Amino acid sequence: MNDRRRVNGPPGGTRPPVYASLLQSGTGADIRAQRQRQPTDLRKIFLKTGLIPSASGSSYLEFEPSASLAAARSNPKSLIPPSSALKLACTVHGPKPLPRSAPFSPNLVLTTHVKYAPFAARKRKGHVRDSSERDLGVHLETALRGAIIAERWPKSGLDITVTILEAEDDRWWGDVPDSHDASWGMMNVLAGCISAASAAIADAHIDCLDLVSGGVAALVSDDSTDSSSALPKLMLDTDPAEHRSIVSACVVAYMPARDEITELWLKGDSSKVSTADGDERSGHEALIDGAVDAARGAHTVLAEAVRESLQKALGQS
Amino acid sequence: MASASTAATAAPNSLSLPPSQFARLQPHAYLLAHLSPPSSSNQPSIRANGRAPSQFRVTSANAGSLTHTNGSAVVRLGDTTAVCGVRAEILHTDDIASWSVSQSTNANKRRRIGETEKESETADEEDRAHIEDLNLLVPNISLSTGCAPGFIPSAPPSALAQSLSHQILSLLHTTRLVQAEDLRIWYQPPNLGPEEAQQHNDEEQMDLDAGANEEETKPAEIKAFWVLYIDIMLISLAGNPFDAAWASVLAALRDTKLPKAWWDVDNESILCSDDVNESQKLSLRGLPISSSFCVFEADAAAGWRAVVIPDAEEQKAQDSKHGSQKWILADPDGYEEGLVQERVHFVVDKEEGKTVIVKMEKHGGWTVDSEDLRQLVDISAQRMVAGLVVPVACLPALVTLSPRHTGTSSESHIDHEPLHQPMTELG
Numbered sequence: 001m002n003d004r005r006r007v008n009g010p011p012g013g014t015r016p017p018v019y020a021s022l023l024q025s026g027t028g029a030d031i032r033a034q035r036q037r038q039p040t041d042l043r044k045i046f047l048k049t050g051l052i053p054s055a056s057g058s059s060y061l062e063f064e065p066s067a068s069l070a071a072a073r074s075n076p077k078s079l080i081p082p083s084s085a086l087k088l089a090c091t092v093h094g095p096k097p098l099p100r101s102a103p104f105s106p107n108l109v110l111t112t113h114v115k116y117a118p119f120a121a122r123k124r125k126g127h128v129r130d131s132s133e134r135d136l137g138v139h140l141e142t143a144l145r146g147a148i149i150a151e152r153w154p155k156s157g158l159d160i161t162v163t164i165l166e167a168e169d170d171r172w173w174g175d176v177p178d179s180h181d182a183s184w185g186m187m188n189v190l191a192g193c194i195s196a197a198s199a200a201i202a203d204a205h206i207d208c209l210d211l212v213s214g215g216v217a218a219l220v221s222d223d224s225t226d227s228s229s230a231l232p233k234l235m236l237d238t239d240p241a242e243h244r245s246i247v248s249a250c251v252v253a254y255m256p257a258r259d260e261i262t263e264l265w266l267k268g269d270s271s272k273v274s275t276a277d278g279d280e281r282s283g284h285e286a287l288i289d290g291a292v293d294a295a296r297g298a299h300t301v302l303a304e305a306v307r308e309s310l311q312k313a314l315g316q317s
Numbered sequence: 318m319a320s321a322s323t324a325a326t327a328a329p330n331s332l333s334l335p336p337s338q339f340a341r342l343q344p345h346a347y348l349l350a351h352l353s354p355p356s357s358s359n360q361p362s363i364r365a366n367g368r369a370p371s372q373f374r375v376t377s378a379n380a381g382s383l384t385h386t387n388g389s390a391v392v393r394l395g396d397t398t399a400v401c402g403v404r405a406e407i408l409h410t411d412d413i414a415s416w417s418v419s420q421s422t423n424a425n426k427r428r429r430i431g432e433t434e435k436e437s438e439t440a441d442e443e444d445r446a447h448i449e450d451l452n453l454l455v456p457n458i459s460l461s462t463g464c465a466p467g468f469i470p471s472a473p474p475s476a477l478a479q480s481l482s483h484q485i486l487s488l489l490h491t492t493r494l495v496q497a498e499d500l501r502i503w504y505q506p507p508n509l510g511p512e513e514a515q516q517h518n519d520e521e522q523m524d525l526d527a528g529a530n531e532e533e534t535k536p537a538e539i540k541a542f543w544v545l546y547i548d549i550m551l552i553s554l555a556g557n558p559f560d561a562a563w564a565s566v567l568a569a570l571r572d573t574k575l576p577k578a579w580w581d582v583d584n585e586s587i588l589c590s591d592d593v594n595e596s597q598k599l600s601l602r603g604l605p606i607s608s609s610f611c612v613f614e615a616d617a618a619a620g621w622r623a624v625v626i627p628d629a630e631e632q633k634a635q636d637s638k639h640g641s642q643k644w645i646l647a648d649p650d651g652y653e654e655g656l657v658q659e660r661v662h663f664v665v666d667k668e669e670g671k672t673v674i675v676k677m678e679k680h681g682g683w684t685v686d687s688e689d690l691r692q693l694v695d696i697s698a699q700r701m702v703a704g705l706v707v708p709v710a711c712l713p714a715l716v717t718l719s720p721r722h723t724g725t726s727s728e729s730h731i732d733h734e735p736l737h738q739p740m741t742e743l744g
Contacts, residue, residue: 005474007482009455012412014544017405017576020588052553053396054465054651069384079576079591084384089552091463113470115462118548119386119402127457129471161463161470163550165400166383 006127016124019080022174033068033082033172035222035235035242042237042297047195049203049309057092057204059305061196063168063188066239080173083241084122086188087166090196092204094158102157107150109157112141114193120167121185132183136190139265143194143253146262147212148201158206162193169241182267184218184240187251190265191216194253195298202306205313210255211302212262215295217287218249219273231274234286236294247272250287254295264288340365345656349615352644366650371696373608373648376564380572387545388573388599392565395650396555401565403573404546407502407587410539413451444497447542449490453500456485456547458562464554465651481559485549485566488664492605492675495545495570499599502541502587504580540580541587545573556650559662563607573599605666605675608697611649612659612684615642643684647696658682661690663697672698 037043044064052058065073068082095108102109114136116125129137140162148158168185191214198212219232220243232247240246248268252261270283281289340347347365354360363369374395383389386402410416448454460478461470468475474482489495547569549562574596576589590596645661646653659682664675674694679685685693 005479006457007455007486008452009406009544009546010408010413010452012408012414014406014408014412015587017407017578017589018586019576019591020581021591023584023588051398052464054553054555055463058463058553076593079574079589079593079596081384087383089462093463093466096466113463115471117400117402117459117550118457118546119383119389119404122385124404124406124546127459159463159470161461163462163552165402165550166385 003127021078031068031078031082032174033066033239033242035239036067037237039233039235040293042294043239045195045298045301047199047301047305049199049305050312052089052091055091055093055200055204057200057202057206059090059196059199059203060088061090061192061199062087063192066242068242082173083239084166084169086164086168086192088162088164088189088192088196090160090162090193090200092158092160092197092200092206094204095153095156095206096158098155098157104155106154108148108153110141110145110148110150110160111157112137112144112160112162112197114140114162114164114189116164116167120164122169122173132186136186136193139190139263140193140197143190143212143214143263144197144201146253146260147198147208147210147255149207149209152207160197160200162197164189164193168239171246172241172244175244182249184238184246184249184267187216187249187265187267188237188239190214191251191294191298194263195302199302199305199309203309209260210257211299211306212253212255213295213298213302214251214253215291215293215298216249216251217290217294218243219247219268219270219283219287221245221247231272233274234290236290237297248283248287250284250291252288252291252295254292254299256296256299261288261292340652344652348613348653348656352613353615362644364646365652368647370644371647373700374650378564378568380568386569387575388569388571390565390568390572392561392568394557394561394564394648396553397557397561398551398553399558399561399565400550400552401562401569402548402550403569404548405543405573405575406546407578408451408453408542408544409587410541445490445493447497448493448495448500451542453497453542453544454486454489454495454547455544456482456489456549456566458482458485458549458551458558460551460554460558462550462552464551468554477558481562484559485547485562488563488605488607488676489547489566492603492664492666494567494601494603494605496600496602499575499597500543500545501539502543502578502580503537504540505537506535508535541578543575543578545570554651556652556654557609557648560607560609560648563664567601567604570599570601575599603666603668604701605664606697606701607662607664607676608647608693608700609649610645610647610661610663610693611653611657612661612682613644613646613653613657614659614682614684645685645689645693659684661685661693663694665694665697665701667698667701672701 046062047059049059051060063086065085066083069085072082098105098109114133115129116133118125118127168188170183170185171181194212194214201208202211216238217234217236218238220235220238221230221232222244238246238249248266248270250266253263254261266284266287270287273283273286275281275286351365352362354362376392376394378390378392380390382391383402387405388403389401391398391400458478458481460468460475461472463470547566549565551558551562576591577595578587578589581588660680662678666673666675672694
């Protein structure tokens, strides 16, 4: 356990601070983060390419902080942040020759690494990649593999590294995990990773079929009345901290030009949904459509960022 | 060497290579041509990146932008970017294996030393012991973020990352930047009657015994410590990682707020208040600024390949020969770092108006003499005065400089690689 290549903390281990206000039940209910956006409104995305000159392509992505977080930042009262906003940096190194020992490959060999910074989440992350980080890496690789025209670079490799500086929460911090709880925040992180990686690949001038962008939609049962008859509603670009209960969520990687989905990840129970009259879609169809709509929104930001990066490159040469 | 410089200036014309390609093919000649322009062209000596030899890159810092940290900072030093997040966690004294033992020996020591030496000495020693022996500061730097092509992501920390982490750790210890008092969580046991005290657990009883002869009232005891996990992610690496990392650590620590914490007897644990108004900033000792330099030699290979037995005369001859053929470059970027062997590294601080060298490191060669070193100290000190380091700008006032243990503040060591050299001394 003792990692001799790093500076280790006290051998007995440390405990995260426990806030006294959390021990009293029902605190924070009044300051609970609430979604201020319409169900179809997306958060603003900040995306910039070319910040890391030593990499062949790079990008930095940040989600707009939620209303509650922005309020907490401008007028801090509590040390417990109400929610968090995704911040990540992505670098692309390559295409570069494969090492001599590697077997022949007629296509570009894509490797993706996703790593949370130790301070990215509410709970301190370890230095070694855990299973969720490896999982994200595999999902990201699938999403990008469908977009890159890999046969143009035989015998070469492409390294994509995503560093997550701040991740989304899985639920509101005051809630205890319940039965149908999952790592919903990871899905938002994946959507951000896909969009950022896509921008970085474009920044590295690697041929793609289209800019692939990520989008998240979720079925949310937010009613405080707690009537069992109430069906979950479809929301786009959900921040899990702002919702009482997410029933199911879906993340897609989508290429608008070809109307193609390269990656689809659906979690939870999507059997029930409250749709508009005359809408005959089933739950998971509505969910996927919603995620595609969110991805289309992210695509506009992505296209703008890539245009900026291209103009910068043209201005330089 | 004149031949090399003329070749360097002539080459772009005759071969008609664009400068960027020439820089890649002949990096040494390229930089040399920039630094020693032909005397006819009246150009000043300038580096390939457009900076004067002693010019640092523009530094900018942004503190407190990360949500899940107690303090955070992003520092950009030119194209090198470091993100530092400080997370505080609690170390209970129950979890420290040797706590009760070390406490009693410390108490004994205090009694013995207290007569002969000053009280502040022992307090200093205890502060040092708490921070260093209990590992209360845990800095780790991560380079596997894709910051530069050479580092494989998800690989274990490279030799560079390990050495940077330990340099930061030792600098945190020697500068005694963080005060141990800020990290202690005290508990004042209520003044119970003797028969009630009997019912309390043994631990408290022991502490009571240890402190019995000092005061009549129950002494306050340390129940826990804050441990600061200082994690630095180097997002972009374009030379001089240490200066960027250290600046980000400094800025993040200045931004760090620790919640008010107390020992809760009913829960037998430490509780914290989430009220911002009750939280406390760390009070740091001084503002040590690190500056790195590298020495670019006109004929890098000549002196190095030959095996030289250093003696004074030869050294002198070499000095006069090399006099005009070396340039000390401040804040080297990645391109320059690849071309030099000798590096000089300073950490300076201001103490009551005087410049104090906190750390000095020099390795890789012997062209820099004590006169040069003195000049470099001046340059480093000026940098501090000029407020080039933005952490100062983040907060309105400088931290008050508390008197420092002289033994640690003037500590310096000079490393020589790969040949051992007589130490150059600072007058």
